[in-house]
Amino acid sequence: xxxxxxxxxxxxxxxxxxxxxxxxxxxxxxxxxxxxxxxxxxxxxxxxxxxxxxxxxxxxxxxxxxxxxxxxxxxxxxxxxxxxxxxxxxxxxxxxxxxxxxxxxxxxxxxxxxxxxxxxxxxxxxxxxxxxxxxxxxxx
Numbered sequence: 217x218x219x220x221x222x223x224x225x226x227x228x229x230x231x232x233x234x235x236x237x238x239x240x241x242x243x244x245x246x247x248x249x250x251x252x253x254x255x256x257x258x259x260x261x262x263x264x265x266x267x268x269x270x271x272x273x274x275x276x277x278x279x280x281x282x283x284x285x286x287x288x289x290x291x292x293x294x295x296x297x298x299x300x301x302x303x304x305x306x307x308x309x310x311x312x313x314x315x316x317x318x319x320x321x322x323x324x325x326x327x328x329x330x331x332x333x334x335x336x337x338x339x340x341x342x343x344x345x346x347x348x349x350x351x352x353x354x355x356x
Contacts, residue, residue, distance in 0.1 A: 307352050
């Protein structure tokens with residue numbers, strides 16, 4: 217009987233240590249991941265309405281380098297950088313009377329106040345030379 221009581225005591229001690237270690241790990245890794253979470257931009261539902269946003273132009277500091285979406289951006293590449301739309305999402309971009317079908321090819325922009333970055337070729341097609349308001353909507 218005494219042997220059973222000792223085993224139960226040892227098992228209870230091991231269980232208590234396991235619970236304390238688990239709580240410590242959750243506290244350590246839980247607080248770490250909370251501080252590194254990215255902010256996600258709200259995206260309107262697909263529809264026929266246009267969304268007006270501030271857009272800039274991607275700089276080609278390293279032409280040919282692949283983006284997070286796996287696309288090599290060159291001087292002739294059409295596309296946009298968006299912080300939360302999935303890579304490959306097809307959208308229309310409009311400026312003035314020009315409307316172009318394009319897709320998300322990169323993450324970004326990383327400039328406060330902008331919701332899109334256009335590739336230089338797309339900016340030329342839209343006749344945009346700097347940060348400005350553009351319209352966009354999902355392609356059907």
